Amino acid sequence: MRKLAPPTMVLALLVMCVSLTVRAQQVVDRIVARIEGDIILLSDVEKLSHYQLFLDGKSQTNEEILQLLIDQWVVRTEAETSRFPAPSVADVQRNVERVRKSFASPQEYESRKNEAGLTDAEIAEMAGAQLYLSNYLDSRFRPSVQIDAKAIEDYYQTGVVARAKARGVQPPTFEAARDLIQEFLVQQGINDEANRWLKESRNGLHVENLLNSDAK
Numbered sequence: 001m002r003k004l005a006p007p008t009m010v011l012a013l014l015v016m017c018v019s020l021t022v023r024a025q026q027v028v029d030r031i032v033a034r035i036e037g038d039i040i041l042l043s044d045v046e047k048l049s050h051y052q053l054f055l056d057g058k059s060q061t062n063e064e065i066l067q068l069l070i071d072q073w074v075v076r077t078e079a080e081t082s083r084f085p086a087p088s089v090a091d092v093q094r095n096v097e098r099v100r101k102s103f104a105s106p107q108e109y110e111s112r113k114n115e116a117g118l119t120d121a122e123i124a125e126m127a128g129a130q131l132y133l134s135n136y137l138d139s140r141f142r143p144s145v146q147i148d149a150k151a152i153e154d155y156y157q158t159g160v161v162a163r164a165k166a167r168g169v170q171p172p173t174f175e176a177a178r179d180l181i182q183e184f185l186v187q188q189g190i191n192d193e194a195n196r197w198l199k200e201s202r203n204g205l206h207v208e209n210l211l212n213s214d215a216k
Contacts, residue, residue: 032045032062032066033210035206045062048065050116051118053112075194075198076132078136079132079136084132084139087131092131095128095131099123099127140194141197142186146189152185
């Protein structure tokens with residue numbers, strides 16, 4: 001028969017286990033970048049990675065996600081400096097519903113959520129954060145994006161009609177598709193303007209990338 005360890009030994013072992021666990025957590029969640037006196041943690045990278053896995057079934061590399069988080073830092077910092085309002089609870093909920101409806105079924109939503117290891121609350125938090133950033137970029141760059149009638153007509157012929165013919169289906173009329181095409185082209189323009197702005201902003205940032213180092 002095995003002898004039971006004395007209570008003091010059991011307590012010591014428990015304390016050791018807790019200490020090792022805390023130490024392991026400290027090693028895992030470390031600083032992976034410093035930006036202008038601010039920091040990005042490995043847990044931030046992992047959180048966005050899980051959200052990408054949830055949305056797309058795959059995620060970018062940690063380095064790619066870190067660069068995306070740096071861009072988000074630039075957008076969020078300017079938005080907060082300008083006191084840009086956060087989306088309302090109702091707006092966030094509508095965004096979450098759009099995310100839910102992007103899946104083929106509620107079962108697929110639950111399956112992908114579990115695969116990514118996310119909760120509904122974490123999904124709502126990420127959806128709200130993304131909505132805040134996209135709303136700011138929209139408000140900043142939409143006024144400067146101009147789409148002329150010829151661009152809309154060209155996209156209708158080369159995009160909408162061409163794809164419909166390739167699929168063997170009847171394309172929508174130009175009148176029915178015009179507003180959707182215009183908004184699509186506006187969004188493209190906003191993305192182009194935002195990418196140019198972010199590229200310029202990155203050049204003026206002091207960023208220390210610690211992702212592949214042991215710095216904490």
